[in-house]
Every structure is written in structure tokens, then in C-alpha cells.
Amino acid sequence: MTKLAELVHDQLLQLNNTQTRKFSLPNIEPTAPVPVTSKNSYPLVGTATLELAPSTLHEQIQQFANLALCAGYQKVQLLPLFLLPGVHVMEDIPAEAALAQANLGDAIVLNLQPHLGAHPGLGRMLAKQLSLVETEAKILFAHGSRRAGGNEPVEMLAEQLGAIAAYWLIPPTLEEQVIALADAGNQQITIVPYFLFSGGITDAMAQMVTRLQEQFPQLQLRLSESIAVTVELAKLVLDVGN
Known part of the structure; x- marks a missing residue:
């Protein structure tokens, strides 16, 4: 697969919280999504890929959600960086998000947002x-x-x-x-x-x-x-x- 396919099959994970809190990142596996932290006025952001990753998408989402829990967050917004409502957007990603939510239980809420192309x-x-x-x-x-x-x-x-x-x-x-x-x-x-x-x-x-x-x-x-x-x-x- 090409670099383009890897990027197109990216998904942005944005953490929502009423207040951005300072925290120390716990040790995470090398396959976990890479979090990007910024100043207090911005949320915590990381990425996860549907393809070309050592772990499945739902595992990456779970790892990031656990990171969010450690930081005191209660919700994670899943933002699909896709242009078309194809199989990935309409079937694959919702299935992976649902599996991640089932494994996480009620500890944190995953909100799957519309794809960027919409x-x-x-x-x-x-x-x-x-x-x-x-x-x-x-x-x-x-x-x-x-x-x-x-x-x-x-x-x-x-x-x-x-x-x-x-x-x-x-x-x-x-x-x-x-x-x-x-x-x-x-x-x-x-x-x-x-x-x-x-x-x-x-x-x-x-x-x-x-x-x-x-x-x-x-x-x-x-x-x-x-x-x-x-x-x-x-x-x-x-x-x-x-």
C-alpha cells in the first residue's frame, strides 16, 4: 500500500472535556495512537489508522480511550478523515467503534462523528x-x-x-x-x-x-x-x- 492509502485511512481522535487538565502521560504500548498535547485552550488529539497498523482500529481506539480516562476525560470524539461515504465510513469504522465501546463498557463514551467529506x-x-x-x-x-x-x-x-x-x-x-x-x-x-x-x-x-x-x-x-x-x-x- 502507498503512503496515501495510509493517510486516507487515518482517523482523528479528539478528546472532549469541559476543562483541559495538566497530566503526566502513562506508559503506553508502542502500537498505541500517538497523542498530541497542546496548550490549555486545546483538546488532546491523537490518531488511529484503519489499515497499515500493528493493531486493529478498535484496539487503537481502546488504548487512546484508556489514556483519556487516565487524564480524567469522559468522552472521545471519533472524527473519520475520509472524503466519501464508502464501505470504510459506513461499515468498517462503525463496527470497529462499536467493538471498542463494548470492550470499554460505561467507563467512557465514544462519539462517532460524520466523515470529513460530509x-x-x-x-x-x-x-x-x-x-x-x-x-x-x-x-x-x-x-x-x-x-x-x-x-x-x-x-x-x-x-x-x-x-x-x-x-x-x-x-x-x-x-x-x-x-x-x-x-x-x-x-x-x-x-x-x-x-x-x-x-x-x-x-x-x-x-x-x-x-x-x-x-x-x-x-x-x-x-x-x-x-x-x-x-x-x-x-x-x-x-x-x-
Whole structure:
């Protein structure tokens, strides 16, 4: 698996408490989520991964929840850093969270929040970025999901951005959509990766765009950056947690 897959399959764990307390971290296993502590005005934050981790997601959640208990917290917010409501968001993560809650009992409450892609501010953020780009047509290029209804948010977002959707996993493919736009008379086409972070897929995407540019020299293909980590994105994540 690529680094991108590891990051996309991350889940942010945010501790909620009425007051942030100073405490000493107990000894935890090397496989436990890494807590990130900050000043008193901020909550305790850690990460857990659905894949590519030595322990299962529910075990990572339990370890972090136990850390929270030692710090005097009573609730943990689970914030899925996923863009699409696919199998991971709709089935895998809820099952792992439920298993963790069952093992923890009533000692602490786990609150599973909506995935990041459900936040309406994400579309506004992308629209703001694309407003600075001069182009005749846009393609929103997403991973795609085989789950029924899993790609509807991409189609809605593409319409909001004045773009058409293409997918890595399922049709319509990027090449098919480039050809469709070219046949409609467009020569300047901007491809917008709907991925949180750069990684193996976005690297392969860049190679794909290079091949398409060689195949269609009459077109001007531009590949924009992935969403990436910004202050604005961090604010959206915190807003989901609140």
C-alpha cells in the first residue's frame, strides 16, 4: 500500500472535556495512537489508522480511550478523515467503534462523528481555490466507491464546482472524461484531485495526465494540487468534532 492509502485511512481522535487538565502521560504500548498535547485552550488529539497498523482500529481506539480516562476525560470524539461515504465510513469504522465501546463498557463514551467529506465547508474551500484558476473545463478526480450511493457526494460537489466527475476505481475514467470535454470543444482542462493528501495514487495520476497530454497535444491539461493540510482544513476538522 502507498503512503496515501495510509493517510486516507487515518482517523482523528479528539478528546472532549469541559476543562483541559495538566497530566503526566502513562506508559503506553508502542502500537498505541500517538497523542498530541497542546496548550490549555486545546483538546488532546491523537490518531488511529484503519489499515497499515500493528493493531486493529478498535484496539487503537481502546488504548487512546484508556489514556483519556487516565487524564480524567469522559468522552472521545471519533472524527473519520475520509472524503466519501464508502464501505470504510459506513461499515468498517462503525463496527470497529462499536467493538471498542463494548470492550470499554460505561467507563467512557465514544462519539462517532460524520466523515470529513460530509462537511459543506469542504466544497466552499475547493470552490474558493478553483476561483483563481483560469480554465475552460474542470474534472473532479476522486477515488470512487463501489458502494451504492457512495459517489453521489462527488457528483454533487462536481456540479457545485462547475466540473464533471471522474474516478480512479470505477468509470467514468479520467481519460474518458478528458475525451468527452475535448469532443465538446474544450481545450483548457483542469483536473482537480479529490484526495486529502499526496501519495501513490496522486503520483500515478500525474503520470496519467502526462500520458494524456502526449496523446492529445492540442489540449492544455493542468493538474492541480490535492487538498493537503491547511489551517482552513484543520478548522473544518475541528468543526466536525464540535
